[in-house]
Amino acid sequence: xxxxxxxxxxxxxxxxxxIATVSRVxxxxxxxxxxxxxxxxxxxxxxxxxxxPLARGLATGETGMVGVLVPQLSSPYFQELIKAIxxxxxxxxxxxxxxxxxxxxxxxAELAASLYNQVDGIILCSPRxxxxxxxxxxxxRPRLLCLNRYPVGDRPPAIxxxxxxxxxxxxxxxxxxxxxxxxxxxxxxxxWANRERWRAMEGAAALGxxxxxxxxxxxxxxxxxxxxxxxxxxxxxxxATSDPAALGALTRLRELGRRVPEDVSVxxxxxxxxxxxxxxxxTTIRVHRPELGAQAWSMxxxxxxxxxxxxxxxxxxxxxxxxxxxxxxxxxxTRSRDEA
Amino acid sequence: xxxxxxxxxxxxxxxxxxIATVSRVxxxxxxxxxxxxxxxxxxxxxxxxxxxPLARGLATGETGMVGVLVPQLSSPYFQELIKAIxxxxxxxxxxxxxxxxxxxxxxxAELAASLYNQVDGIILCSPRxxxxxxxxxxxxRPRLLCLNRYPVGDRPPAIxxxxxxxxxxxxxxxxxxxxxxxxxxxxxxxxWANRERWRAMEGAAALGxxxxxxxxxxxxxxxxxxxxxxxxxxxxxxxATSDPAALGALTRLRELGRRVPEDVSVxxxxxxxxxxxxxxxxTTIRVHRPELGAQAWSMxxxxxxxxxxxxxxxxxxxxxxxxxxxxxxxxxxTRSRDEA
DNA sequence: TTGTATGCGTTATCAG
DNA sequence: CTGATAACGCATACAA
Numbered sequence: 001x002x003x004x005x006x007x008x009x010x011x012x013x014x015x016x017x018x019i020a021t022v023s024r025v026x027x028x029x030x031x032x033x034x035x036x037x038x039x040x041x042x043x044x045x046x047x048x049x050x051x052x053p054l055a056r057g058l059a060t061g062e063t064g065m066v067g068v069l070v071p072q073l074s075s076p077y078f079q080e081l082i083k084a085i086x087x088x089x090x091x092x093x094x095x096x097x098x099x100x101x102x103x104x105x106x107x108x109a110e111l112a113a114s115l116y117n118q119v120d121g122i123i124l125c126s127p128r129x130x131x132x133x134x135x136x137x138x139x140x141r142p143r144l145l146c147l148n149r150y151p152v153g154d155r156p157p158a159i160x161x162x163x164x165x166x167x168x169x170x171x172x173x174x175x176x177x178x179x180x181x182x183x184x185x186x187x188x189x190x191x192w193a194n195r196e197r198w199r200a201m202e203g204a205a206a207l208g209x210x211x212x213x214x215x216x217x218x219x220x221x222x223x224x225x226x227x228x229x230x231x232x233x234x235x236x237x238x239x240a241t242s243d244p245a246a247l248g249a250l251t252r253l254r255e256l257g258r259r260v261p262e263d264v265s266v267x268x269x270x271x272x273x274x275x276x277x278x279x280x281x282x283t284t285i286r287v288h289r290p291e292l293g294a295q296a297w298s299m300x301x302x303x304x305x306x307x308x309x310x311x312x313x314x315x316x317x318x319x320x321x322x323x324x325x326x327x328x329x330x331x332x333x334t335r336s337r338d339e340a
Numbered sequence: 341x342x343x344x345x346x347x348x349x350x351x352x353x354x355x356x357x358x359i360a361t362v363s364r365v366x367x368x369x370x371x372x373x374x375x376x377x378x379x380x381x382x383x384x385x386x387x388x389x390x391x392x393p394l395a396r397g398l399a400t401g402e403t404g405m406v407g408v409l410v411p412q413l414s415s416p417y418f419q420e421l422i423k424a425i426x427x428x429x430x431x432x433x434x435x436x437x438x439x440x441x442x443x444x445x446x447x448x449a450e451l452a453a454s455l456y457n458q459v460d461g462i463i464l465c466s467p468r469x470x471x472x473x474x475x476x477x478x479x480x481r482p483r484l485l486c487l488n489r490y491p492v493g494d495r496p497p498a499i500x501x502x503x504x505x506x507x508x509x510x511x512x513x514x515x516x517x518x519x520x521x522x523x524x525x526x527x528x529x530x531x532w533a534n535r536e537r538w539r540a541m542e543g544a545a546a547l548g549x550x551x552x553x554x555x556x557x558x559x560x561x562x563x564x565x566x567x568x569x570x571x572x573x574x575x576x577x578x579x580a581t582s583d584p585a586a587l588g589a590l591t592r593l594r595e596l597g598r599r600v601p602e603d604v605s606v607x608x609x610x611x612x613x614x615x616x617x618x619x620x621x622x623t624t625i626r627v628h629r630p631e632l633g634a635q636a637w638s639m640x641x642x643x644x645x646x647x648x649x650x651x652x653x654x655x656x657x658x659x660x661x662x663x664x665x666x667x668x669x670x671x672x673x674t675r676s677r678d679e680a
Numbered sequence: 681t682t683g684t685a686t687g688c689g690t691t692a693t694c695a696g
Numbered sequence: 697c698t699g700a701t702a703a704c705g706c707a708t709a710c711a712a
Contacts, residue, residue, distance in 0.1 A: 007689055018699045023691060030692090033697060053458045054403065055689030057394045058704045065437070073423040074613075076416060083413040086440060095455060097405070098438045100426060115435060117392045117705095118405075220613050244613070251617045273414075273560050273584070277591045279619040347705055358683045363707055370708085373681060395705030398688045457689095 006047045015043035026051055065095045066300060067119040069112055071128050071188075073100040075218065075244065076272040077289070081125055081147070084293025092301060094120070101128070105190040109133040116141070121300050123147055124156075128190035143303040147296050149192040150312065157303070157311045159296050163193050166285045166318030167200035170239065170267055173283075173320055175207045178329035179237045179265065182209055183230040185216040185223055185249060187241035194218075194241050197269065201239065216245055223248030231256070236264060236329040243268035243275045246282055250325070261327030271321055280324035287318045346387045355383035366391055405435045406640060407459040409452055411468050411528075413440040415558065415584065416612040417629070421465055421487070424633025432641060434460075441468070445530040449473040456481070461640050463487055464496075468530035483643040487636050489532040490652065497643070497651045499636050503533050506625045506658030507540035510579065510607055513623075513660055515547045518669035519577045519605065522549055523570040525556040525563055525589060527581035534558075534581050537609065541579065556585055563588030571596070576604060576669040583608035583615045586622055590665070601667030611661055620664035627658045 008026075012019040017036060024030040025040045026049075032040070043049075057063040068085055070078040086096045097119055101108045105128035112122055121143035127134065131152050138144055138155040146158035174182055184201050187194035201211035212233045216226030223245030230238055230249070238253075240246035246268030253260055260266050260280055268275055271286035295315060302309040348366075352359040357376060364370040365380045366389075372380070383389075397403040408425055410418040426436045437459055441448045445468035452462055461483035467474065471492050478484055478495040486498035514522055524541050527534035541551035552573045556566030563585030570578055570589070578593075580586035586608030593600055600606050600620055608615055611626035635655060642649040 009689080019690080020692085020699055020701090021697090023689095024698090027691075031697065036698085050453070050456055052398075052689050054394050054397045055704090056691070058392075058398055058689080058706090059691040061704080063394065073426065074416075074420055076414075076419070079416070079419045080414055082438070083440060086413065086438065087442075095437055095439075095458070097435055098422070098426065099435075100423060102427075113390070116390055117394065118435070220617055224617075247614065247617050251619075254619065274587065274614045277560055277564075277587050277618075279591075279594065348707095349705080359706075360683060360685095360708080361681090364682090367707075371681065376682080392705050395688090396707075398690090398705080399707040401688080 006049050008049070008051065010047055011040065011044045011049045014047055015040045062120050063118060064093060065097050065119045066304075067097045067099060067112065067115045067122040068125065069099045069101060069108060069122065069127065070125040071101050071103050071105075071108075071191075072218070073098070075242075076274070077242065077270045077287070078125060080272075080289040081293050084290045085123060085297055088294045088297035089300075092297075103128065103188060103190075105129050109137060112137060112141075120304055121145065123296060123300060124149070126191060126193055128188060128192075130190075143300070145296060145300050145303060147292070154311065157299060157309045159292070159299060159313060159315060160193075161287055161292055161315045162317035163196040164200040164203075166320070167197045167269070168203060169320050170285060171201060171204035171207060171209050173322065173326065174237050174239070174265065174267070175204065175209050177265065177326065180208065180210050180329070181212065181233070181235040182237040182239050183212045183214050183233055183235035185214055185226050185230060185238060185240040185245050187216070187218040187222075187245070189215075191218070191241075197241055211239075216241070218242040218245055220244040220248040220251075224252045227252035227256075231258070231264070237326070238264060238266045240266065240268050243270045243272045243282060243284055246284065246325075247274065247278050250278055250280075250282070260325050263330060265326040265329070267326060269318075276323070278325070283323045283326040284321055285318040286321045288316050291316055346389050348389070348391065350387055351380065351384045351389045354387055355380045402460050403458060404433060405437050405459045406644075407437045407439060407452065407455045407462040408465065409439045409441060409448060409462065409467065410465040411441050411443050411445075411448075411531075412558070413438070415582075416614070417582065417610045417627070418465060420612075420629040421633050424630045425463060425637055428634045428637035429640075432637075443468065443528060443530075445469050449477060452477060452481075460644055461485065463636060463640060464489070466531060466533055468528060468532075470530075483640070485636060485640050485643060487632070494651065497639060497649045499632070499639060499653060499655060500533075501627055501632055501655045502657035503536040504540040504543075506660070507537045507609075508543060509660050510625060511541060511544035511547060511549050513662065513666065514577050514579070514605065514607070515544065515549050517605065517666060520548065520550050520669070521552065521573070521575040522577040522579050523552045523554050523573050523575035525554055525566050525570060525578060525580040525585050527556070527558040527562075527585070529555075531558070531581075537581055551579075556581070558582040558585055560584040560588040560591075564592045567592035567596075571598070571604070577666070578604060578606045580606065580608050583610045583612045583622060583624055586624065586665075587614065587618050590618055590620075590622070600665050603670060605666040605669070607666060609658075616663070618665070623663045623666040624661055625658040626661045628656050631656055 025037045108129035126148045144156040214230045227249045268284035275282040365377045448469035466488045484496040554570045567589045608624035615622040
């Protein structure tokens with residue numbers, strides 16, 4: 001299956017020309033008389049010729065593939081990002097090789113390395129790998145892009161969507177509703193995005209918000225499990241690091257008999273489709289994944305063409321989407337719990 | 341980036357041996373004296389050598405990649421399937437090239453063809469392509485696998501999880517709860533899985549269930565939008581073709597003031613994680629995606645090794661998971677609607 | 681056991 | 697404009 005049985009040589013023979021001529025008309029490079037070109041095209045069609053990307057890659061040094069590494073394939077957030085990247089890439093004739101680290105930060109460098117000579121470029125989506133791994137990769141891999149993480153240095157080139165800013169606006173919303181104590185259901189500690197969110201909440205102390213850090217995780221189950229711990233701190237708002245975590249928290253709160261938003265407000269991050277259909281519908285931050293993916297691809301295209309890239313370009317920031325899961329803080333700012 | 345700068349020749353020179361020897365120790369084929377082998381390994385490490393998959397592919401005819409085509413990347417169902425396939429594939433040293441048809445059934449054949457000479461095999465997940473496209477592909481592509489669709493003929497080899505059976509059991513559940521009129525929120529008409537589900541519901545007429553076909557679609561929005569039409573048929577149960585569609589229906593029913601399950605029961609298909617966290621939690625059919633993905637990969641492995649494959653192997657069937665979105669049918673089997 | 685030489689399918693560089 | 701032919705990096709018969 002790897003090599004189609006009909007090769008450029010077959011086409012050349014069928015058309016009565018040299019393989020060089022066939023190569024020219026197929027690749028569209030160089031000039032060939034219309035007559036010959038047509039003859040070659042017919043022969044190619046007749047034989048059902050398809051050039052071998054392998055051989056072409058060996059000759060040109062380009063594979064027509066880009067690698068995309070994500071920490072979690074089961075997250076709707078990354079799935080939509082992949083979808084967006086893949087759609088853009090395909091328009092430029094590139095295929096997408098997908099890799100998942102399954103949140104094992106220490107494995108990411110090796111995973112990415114495993115496709116080094118196989119792809120023309122690599123997009124790291126929210127990489128959790130340590131900073132020095134990232135630096136090492138940036139040195140050896142010229143065509144590397146960091147999505148939703150800014151490295152400490154100026155390499156690799158990166159793009160992110162103003163995570164801390166968005167989060168700060170979410171904090172302002174909550175503060176405006178009278179909230180003071182807000183528990184942050186934190187995600188993976190290796191996640192730069194997660195750290196940005198927490199940084200924003202710490203910054204919101206200046207607004208009069210009192211942030212409480214609760215280790216949780218990004219998944220639905222993580223949010224569900226961390227809710228009891230979070231509620232023990234008697235917050236009036238639960239700020240989750242992700243939509244799934246927020247949805248998990250909603251479930252647990254319902255079990256606990258806590259009303260949302262009367263007793264406690266809940267917010268997410270990402271605006272996955274299920275956030276809109278939660279009950280109550282989730283206040284969250286909308287990340288424009290199609291745009292973000294397209295912009296990331298646009299940078300990658302520059303990298304592939306060895307053009308200068310605009311590092312850390314402006315991106316439409318995440319927008320706070322207010323739904324029914326947030327409301328005014330309850331009167332007595334803290335109350336005792338009356339559940340078992 | 342396509343070709344690492346250090347090649348097998350460099351390693352050979354560094355180790356003072358021929359490239360053949362290097363090739364042998366790197367690939368682990370053929371026999372090399374322990375002394376030389378060690379020398380080569382050291383040289384390779386020192387130089388940071390990584391064999392070029394392209395060149396190797398050209399020489400061997402294998403690329404170490406498999407293509408995976410799905411109709412929708414934004415569906416949690418397919419994402420988890422991809423995750424499972426990718427994990428299995430990686431264990432065997434294969435990379436995964438992901439393609440999405442975005443539900444354009446007529447594009448699927450061409451999409452798959454675009455990676456013909458680039459991969460060693462192709463897994464078609466719930467392909468929507470017409471049957472003759474499927475047949476044509478099966479003829480030209482020896483290493484093709486059909487996941488969650490049985491072709492009309494006996495090629496390509498296929499694996500599916502007993503969709504109609506599972507659906508029939510769901511119907512039995514509803515019938516046991518006293519339901520008679522059940523509206524089926526149908527998915528994409530090109531989807532074999534969707535047709536299987538409807539076939540099961542038609543079969544359930546023998547049980548005394550009266551199935552009503554309502555065109556909808558597989559997404560949350562599809563389910564949301566089709567709910568009004570479905571409710572106009574005065575069913576006591578809404579049977580959705582997918583979990584997302586069911587969740588969309590739940591949202592619309594809440595807006596309409598219909599209580600679930602008191603006024604109407606709702607079921608989904610797939611058991612995505614958000615089904616469990618819906619409100620009310622969704623009764624659905626659990627598809628064991630990790631197992632299914634692993635089994636599919638196991639078949640693909642046989643195909644790659646040119647071993648005989650067991651076509652349509654037994655698979656753990658989908659299980660009905662009863663949650664709070666289903667309940668006894670309301671007394672007056674049909675009632676008039678009192679909403680605007 | 682080791683090395684030499686050829687081929688894999690294309691592109692690209694040269695001559696003609 | 698066209699056709700030989702040399703890479704590309706690796707695997708592998710074949711020879712030593």
